[in-house]
Amino acid sequence: MTLQKVPDDCWAGLLVERGEALALVERVVDDLAAGGSSLVHVKASPGGGLTAVLGRLATEARARGAIVARARCSPDEATAQFRVAWQFLAALGVEEWAPSEQAHAQRVVADVVLPLCQSVLDLAHQQPVVIVVDDAQWLDRASFELLRALVRRMDHVPIVVAVGASVLCPSMTITAELESYSATTHDLKLEPLTRGGVEDVVAAVFSRQAAPEFVNALYEHTGGLPAVVRKVLTWLTRTVVAPDADVVPRVGDLAKAVIRDRVDLRIRSLPRTSRRLLQAIAVCHDVFDAHDAAAIAGLVSSFAHEVDVLGASGMLVERTDPKLADPIVADRVLALASRADREELHGKAAELANRAALADETVARLLLGAAPVGTPWALNSLRGTAKYHKQRGDHRDAVRLLDRALLEPVSTAQRAQLLVECGAVETALSPDAGDRRLSSALATGGRDLARHRLAAVDLLLARGNCDLVKQAIVSVHTRHDLDPAERDTMCALYWMADEAPHDQREFSPAALPPLTDEPTDPAQAAIASWEAVAEGRDIDRARRLARTALAGARVRDSLLYPRIVAARALIYTGDFTESITAFDAVVLEARRRQVPATAGWALMNRAKAYARHGLLGDAAIDLERALEELPIDRWHPVVRPAFVGLELALTMESGRVQAAERILATEFPATAKAGFSWNFFEFGRGMVRLASGDAAAAATIFEETGRRMLARRWNNPALLGWRSMCAIAYRGCGRHEEAARMCAEEIRLARRWGDPSSTGGAHLCAAIALQGSESLAHMEQAVAILRHAPSPIRYANALIELGEARLTAGVAGDARSLLVEAERVAAAHGAMGLAHRARTLIASTN
Known part of the structure; x- marks a missing residue:
């Protein structure tokens, strides 16, 4: 099939819904042929077909033997005397008016007009004349005087003067001044097509x-x-x-x-001054009226004339209170303006808005288009409005405002603070860009900038960019402008970056000062408490150090990531209430500071605390809220598995194995596997494989998880019971001796740590992995220990295992009481898989 090609002359005769206009054309041409004269005034909106109708009149008149002269006016020539007259006089062959004389604008019009008018009349006596003037709203005054003189004298002379003008023109309608003359006048208004x-x-x-x-x-x-x-x-x-x-x-x-x-x-056709007024109105259109815009543009004295010009061009409406005719006018007039003009007008408008005490948001919006102002009120307006937008969740607008604030001539300290503020909010839009801002703040030199540098590291850690943190701290920690306190805190933050790749070689930890055994610096106390937890030694010291970290200063004056680390340590020391209280304070403060990554990371860790305590519903809510603070694709790749791994663990705890299988299909960037959070996701994958009956695959996964844990010297079974799960998987593979060794090691380490939840959990897994009397002994110990531990789901699981063993041994009454208690505890904490299993076993006792 070939494409339709419109012929060049397709539009020539195409005047749809113009019956009245065509009839008028025919009538006027007939009168002209009979020796009559007419003044025709056609009005239309811009683009309304005015030129086509005038063109039809010219074509018909020419076909009937008339001399036709056409001229088009333009706004930039409205003040050039006789400019339009010369166009149609030249077409008529009138030579008395030479182009070189156009510049004589100050000549007395009467000295020129009458001779020219007589020349046209003489020509018309020889052959009918048609003069067509398009866009007559821009007709210069001298040319108008010539047309008026002609109209006054053309009665009974075969002349047609046809003028077309915009309906938007408020003051330059020619017929308004000519209707009193003897020539026949025709007014025609063209409507848009239906x-x-x-x-x-x-x-x-x-x-x-x-x-x-x-x-x-x-x-x-x-x-x-x-x-x-x-x-x-x-x-x-x-x-x-x-x-x-x-x-x-x-x-x-x-x-x-x-x-x-x-x-x-x-x-583009507007005079320069009219364009400038239009630009000013576009800048101010929803802030100031057109009179104020004229003052900003420096056009107060010519305001009325410029409004007439802009109204006639269709740019403005409502002459008494001019407004932009269409939003596209504002967009285009500013797009066509030079950058210097836009910045100048925006700057003047912003200054006027500030003097008028308008809202900061209004002032800031005008400043977005202005060049740097260099005044305190400009910086305050931009930062204050950015804060307002952050509170509303309008991160994109907040970043634009802070970006603009960074263009102001500010001090080094102010610049570092702005970089931190911008980096924090930009995390929600473009995490990598936000990290670059924070990295720039961290690299800023100056002894009085410690607070801003440490805040930058705090935020980088919260989103999980530990690799960047370690590189940056290694590069800056030896600088002379770091005081000892900042250097100590930097060192602590370095060791908190535990998500950095395992096989990192370019860092030089030996160059960093070692942590003291009993630090008093809150950040150092926080990481020391966590290292004690990870190693699984001295639970009392870990608890004491975590409390030191949290008691060091008011939350409002503290770095927040170290508080998260300390609160996380308290999860594994068994101090659930203290841990939750600490997380609550961090979440509230992070939201006050409007740092979504920090709030999200605190919520995710609080979800872990709830899950460990058996509050699966609360854990699921916190996990969801963490991802509302910062969606999964905004987190650094190395920490994304932490979120998915927790979702996987909650799903398995609730007994939904098929749903867990679907979670395993989650795709991660390749770099996600380098981080330490990958261990928790892989552990969950092993649990799913074990529940699905693939013990060999599960054993392989748990072994690899253990290897990665040991590579970091994370020996504490409270963190991840990979040895116990290995033992259960080994039993499924018939590797009983290995299972027994794993169980013994897990119990030894759990006892060394001293947390009842971990010790009871180790005995519970040993009961499942081992056989016979040995298994029964571990069941009884697990129930006894977990009864008083803050791990209700593990306790319910232990009750079920012991109840089932009692049932197998024929002690139904004892078994039933154990199972009833298990069902109650499991159901109360959302472990529906365990509750269903308990109910099934209870039914078998009847």
């Missing part, structure tokens, strides 16, 4: 009926303006075969482009 008219145009162009959807779209997007309809259809016919429904999306795009181009053309 939907039916648009449909007829399409049918004429494509030689077929259009789809209703196509016609509707064309009508709605063009407003029925013939010039716009024509341009859109001309473009469409270059690539479109037929006006069908599937073309509708292109119609809207093309119409917008055509309208934009038409507006651009009108803006």
Whole structure:
């Protein structure tokens, strides 16, 4: 099928819904042929088909033997005397007015007008004359005087003066000043095409009926303006075969482009001063009125004239209180302005808004388009408005405002603070860009910048970019502008970056000072407490150090990541209430500071505390809220497995193995496997494989998890009971001796740590992994220990194992009481898989 090609003359005779105009053309030409004269005034909206009607008049008159002269006015020539007159006089062959004389604008008009007028009348006595003036709202005064003189004298002379002007023109309608003269006057107003008219145009162009959807779209997007309809259809016919429904999306795009181009053309044709006023109104349109905009533009004295010009061009409406005719005008006039002009007008408008005590948001929005101001009020407005947008969750606008604030001439300390603020909020949009800002703040030199540098590290750690943290701290910790306190805190933050890749070689930990045994610095106390937890030695020391870290200073004055580390340590020392209280304080403060990554990381760790305590519902809620603070794809790749791994653990605890299988399908970036959080996801994968009956695969996974844990010297079974799970998997593979060794090692380490939950859990897993009397002994110990431990789900599991063993031994009464208690505890904590298993066993006792 070949493409439709519109012939060049397709539009020449296409005047749809212009019956009144065509009848007037015929009447005027007939009168002219009979020796009569007429003044024709055609009005239309821009693009309303005015030029086409005037063109038809010229064509018909020329066909009947008339001399036709056409001229077009433009706003930039409205003050050039006789500029339009010269156009039509030259076309008529009148030589008395030479182009070189156009510059004599100060000549007395009467000295020139009457001779020229007489020359035209003499010509008309020889042959009918038609003068067509398009866009007459821009007619210069001298040319107008010539036309008026001609109209006053053309009675009974075969002359037609046809002028076309915009309906938007408020003060330059020619007929208003000419109607008192003897010439026959015709006024015609052209309306936009109706939907039916648009449909007829399409049918004429494509030689077929259009789809209703196509016609509707064309009508709605063009407003029925013939010039716009024509341009859109001309473009469409270059690539479109037929006006069908599937073309509708292109119609809207093309119409917008055509309208934009038409507006651009009108803006470019405006005089410089009119353009400047329009630019000022566009800058101020929803802040100040047009009079204030004129003051900003320096055009108070010529305001009325400029408004007339802009109204006639269709840029403004409502002459007494001028407003932009369409939002596209503001967009295009500023797009076409030079950067210097835009910045100057925005700066003046912002200064006026500040003097008028308008809202900071208004001042800041104007400053976004201005060059740096260099005043305190500008910086305060930008930062204050950014804070407001952060509170509303409008991160993109907040970043724009802080970006603009960074352009102001600020001190080094202010710049570092702005970089931290911008990096914190940009994390929600473009995490890597946010990290670069924070890294820049960290690299900023100066003894008085410790607070900002440490805040940058605090935020980088919260999102999980531990690799960057370690590199940055190694590069800055020896600088001379770091005081001893900052250097100690930096060292502690370095060791908190435990998500950095295992096999990192470019760092030099030996260059960092070692941590003291009993640090008093809150950050050092926090990491020391966590290292004690990870190693699994001296639970009392770990608890004491965590409390030292949390008691060091008010939350409002503290780094938040060390508090998260300390609160996380308290999870594994069995101090659940203290841990939750610490996490609560961090979440509240992080939200006050509007740092979503920190709030999200605290919520995720609080979810772990709830899960360990058997509060699965609360854990699931916190996990969901953590991802509301910062979606999963905004977290650094190395910590994403922590979130998915926790979801996996909660799903398995609730007994939904099939749902857990679906979670395992989660895709991670390749770099995610390098971080330490990968261990927790892999541990969950092993649990799913074990529950699915694939003990060999589970054993392999648990072994690899253990190898990675030991590589970091994380020996504490409270963190991840990989040895116990290995033992259970070994039993499924028939590797009983290995299972026994793993159980013994797990119990030894758990007892060394001294946390009842870990010790009871180790005995519970040993009961499952071992056989016979040995298994029964571990069951009884598990129940006894876990009864008083804050691990209700483990306790329920131990009750079920012991109850089932009693049932197997034929002690049904004892078994039933154990199972009833297990079902109650499991159901109360959302472990529905365990509750169902307990109910099934209870039923077997009846």
